[in-house]
Structure formats: C-alpha cells, structure tokens
Amino acid sequence: DAKTTQPNSMESNEEEPVHLPCNHSTISGTDYIHWYRQLPSQGPEYVIHGLTSNVNNRMASLAIAEDRKSSTLILHRATLRDAAVYYCILRDRGSQGNLIFGKGTKLSVKP
C-alpha cells in the first residue's frame, strides 16, 4: 500500500472547524483513502473513506484533491471529544487484507 504523510500534531479551538491534511502522492488508481481516529485509551475508530469524490457522514467530511494526491478530513465543529490521533490510510480496492497505520496526527482541542 502507498504511503501517507500527515503532520505530527495540530491544535484547534472548540466549536471551530478543523482541517486535517494528508498527502499521498504515490496513490494508485485503486487505492481508497481511509480515515480512522483513536481517542485516548480506546481502540481506533472508523471515521470515513472515499475513492475520488468528496464524502460526508455524520462524523466528518472528506475532501479529495482532483489529482487524488492529497485529501483533507474536515471536522465541521470541533468538540473536546474530538481530541484524538487521526490516521490517514490508503488501502487497495482489491485488497482483502489489513490496514497499515502510520503515526497519524494528534489533534488537541482547546476550550
């Protein structure tokens, strides 16, 4: 699976939008972009995934660049409960296997 690059950490203020970037310049045409997050003392949690088009769900939005070499996870209004490590992961469409986690971005939310 291709590699992703994320900032080590980011800060946000409560109730403000947060844009978490992810670079994946070597993405292949069959790679899906997945986002997971891990809250303190919990297991990772699925957030969202997409292939080419922007995606929205109750947790977040995923904006995918036209060339697919980067994407942005958008939390529309950060809450203190959104403080977590956010992982951007590529996974081939045909893969039956596993998720490979990088170091992710640690998001801090200030009240």
Next chain:
Amino acid sequence: DAGVIQSPRHEVTEMGQEVTLRCKPISGHNSLFWYRQTMMRGLELLIYFNNNVPIDDSGMPEDRFSAKMPNASFSTLKIQPSEPRDSAVYFCASRGTGGQSYGYTFGSGTRLTVV
C-alpha cells in the same frame, strides 16, 4: 451489537508465564485482525484471519506468539513464554464483507504488562 469484545482488559504477568488474550468479533464479520500498540512502534498488525483461516501472520514477532480462530465467534492470541518487551496494548478488530464498504471495528484492547 456489543461490538468487538476483548478480555481481559488488563493483564499483569510475570516473565516466563503464558498469556492468553481473547477476542469475540462482531457477529457476521468474516475477517479478524490482531494488532499491537506501543509508544515506540505504534500500531502493528500481527495476524489476520479471513473466514477463520489465518491469511498473513508475517507480523507475528516470533514463535512465542500464536493465534487461533477455532470458529467465527472467537479468537485467541497466546504468548508463551512472555517477556517484558511484550508489554503493550493488544487490539482485536473485525470487518464484514463488502470489500471497502465496511470499516474495521476495534475492541477496547487488552493492556498487557509483563514484569
């Protein structure tokens, strides 16, 4: 659904002892994964099963580690003998069918301390 259930939540054992971690995946999920998380190495995949069959165990650190999935509703990860460097949080995750359509669901983990 109760989600992926792992037991025990915490385990403290002495070096050399056998440790068994347990996992009950979500009913209907056909893939199961064991991960280990440490500060130094982050989240590492140890092994995964599809339809109860081990597919890739290349992440298992050494022969002291073994995993089984005797049926679709239960899996174990065993360490024998345990060593202090095995101290970590061990996560189990399961995933349903549908390729990319289903996210992975992780359990709350087992925090293992080997003294």
